[in-house]
Amino acid sequence: MSSPEGGFVPASxxxxxxxxDFVNGESTAYRLFVTAIFFSVLALVFVSARIFxxxxxxxxxxxxxxxxxxxxxxxxxxxxxAMVQTKHGLGKHMxxxxxxxxxxFMKIGIIAGLLTYNLATLFIxxxxxxFYLRFSIDRAFRLTVYFVMFVTxxxxxxxxxxxxxxxRPMHAYWDFAARATGHCLDLNAPFHTANTLNMLTDxxxxxxxxxxxxxxxxxxxxxxxxxxxxxxxxxxCAISLMRMIVALLGxxxxxxxxxxxxxxIWWIVEMDFGIVCACLPCxxxxxxHYYPNLxxxxxxxxxxxxxxxxxxxxxxxxxxxxxxxGYDGSGSTWPAAEPGNAAASSNVLRPKxxxxxxxxxxxxxxEEKTAGHHTQASTLxxxxxxRSADSRV
Numbered sequence: 001m002s003s004p005e006g007g008f009v010p011a012s013x014x015x016x017x018x019x020x021d022f023v024n025g026e027s028t029a030y031r032l033f034v035t036a037i038f039f040s041v042l043a044l045v046f047v048s049a050r051i052f053x054x055x056x057x058x059x060x061x062x063x064x065x066x067x068x069x070x071x072x073x074x075x076x077x078x079x080x081x082a083m084v085q086t087k088h089g090l091g092k093h094m095x096x097x098x099x100x101x102x103x104x105f106m107k108i109g110i111i112a113g114l115l116t117y118n119l120a121t122l123f124i125x126x127x128x129x130x131f132y133l134r135f136s137i138d139r140a141f142r143l144t145v146y147f148v149m150f151v152t153x154x155x156x157x158x159x160x161x162x163x164x165x166x167x168r169p170m171h172a173y174w175d176f177a178a179r180a181t182g183h184c185l186d187l188n189a190p191f192h193t194a195n196t197l198n199m200l201t202d203x204x205x206x207x208x209x210x211x212x213x214x215x216x217x218x219x220x221x222x223x224x225x226x227x228x229x230x231x232x233x234x235x236x237c238a239i240s241l242m243r244m245i246v247a248l249l250g251x252x253x254x255x256x257x258x259x260x261x262x263x264x265i266w267w268i269v270e271m272d273f274g275i276v277c278a279c280l281p282c283x284x285x286x287x288x289h290y291y292p293n294l295x296x297x298x299x300x301x302x303x304x305x306x307x308x309x310x311x312x313x314x315x316x317x318x319x320x321x322x323x324x325x326g327y328d329g330s331g332s333t334w335p336a337a338e339p340g341n342a343a344a345s346s347n348v349l350r351p352k353x354x355x356x357x358x359x360x361x362x363x364x365x366x367e368e369k370t371a372g373h374h375t376q377a378s379t380l381x382x383x384x385x386x387r388s389a390d391s392r393v
Contacts, residue, residue: 029091
């Protein structure tokens with residue numbers, strides 16, 4: 001154990017029976033460092049892969065790509081802010097942190113920490129929603145996406161700047177002595193409202209792809225696969241819920257500097273994992289480019305998926321998919337006929353006849369016999385198919 005240096009004033013007196021250790025005291029800062037470095041690098045890998053896919057493979061830079069890149073830089077800034085806070089007592093017990101360090105800890109966390117967290121969350125969610133807008137589907141869906149965007153902006157921006165005006169004078173927020181002559185607002189209600197809206201928008205982002213997938217004409221398990229890919233951005237709602245629970249439990253803990261580490265760790269995980277999930281649906285062209293045999297869908301199913309996305313129930317319009325959809329669309333929905341092979345083209349357009357219903361092969365042969373002339377490769381059926389029909393009869 002050690003005694004405080006001259007002039008050292010702890011931020012809080014120790015609990016009864018506890019002797020502060022100012023040299024080798026317990027600290028949780030290492031957990032924050034490990035989390036911040038690991039998840040920041042993980043998110044960087046996925047953002048870099050997405051940028052490479054957009055610029056080198058698809059050769060198109062879209063707004064949602066730019067938004068997620070900005071989100072990563074802001075999330076990185078938030079991680080740096082959290083690590084700087086460890087220099088001022090984060091991870092230590094309150095009674096082992098000086099009052100001066102505690103004020104710096106609060107100041108950095110309030111001004112830089114909350115600002116970067118809210119902005120990173122904003123850019124991540126708007127990027128995912130902008131990705132949904134790539135697909136030309138019905139007007140009601142697009143209006144819903146814009147509404148979720150509006151709600152996201154409506155609670156993140158005010159929440160980011162609210163703390164700057166919560167106390168008058170401002171330093172009363174982190175200098176408790178100044179509150180004797182100043183005034184601070186109760187921020188519990190606004191923060192709880194923001195957390196609730198954060199969860200609701202997470203669930204909206206999770207469920208919106210189901211709306212997109214309704215008109216898809218593909219097998220059920222194929223539809224589930226597409227849903228899992230597109231819904232990746234919404235899976236972060238589970239992490240948001242966990243972070244909110246940790247934050248609520250921390251409100252009743254007087255040892256702020258020690259237990260606030262858990263809250264910041266979940267902030268970092270939520271932001272960086274959200275970035276990873278937002279990038280996942282955009283990386284399929286990259287996987288198909290280098291590992292075509294590992295593609296989740298074959299070419300025919302893939303194009304039907306994209307075409308279904310572009311179908312509108314309110315506008316009688318069906319357009320072909322393009323590279324702008326984020327899927328490369330290699331291959332075609334139906335097998336294409338070889339040049340000069342009209343018979344193959346006929347087989348693509350016409351279903352294979354059955355014997356019991358009077359096959360078109362027999363009818364074609366009767367017409368040829370009645371007309372008194374021979375055809376070579378009929379445009380209706382190949383001669384081999386005709387012989388096969390004869391043998392069946």
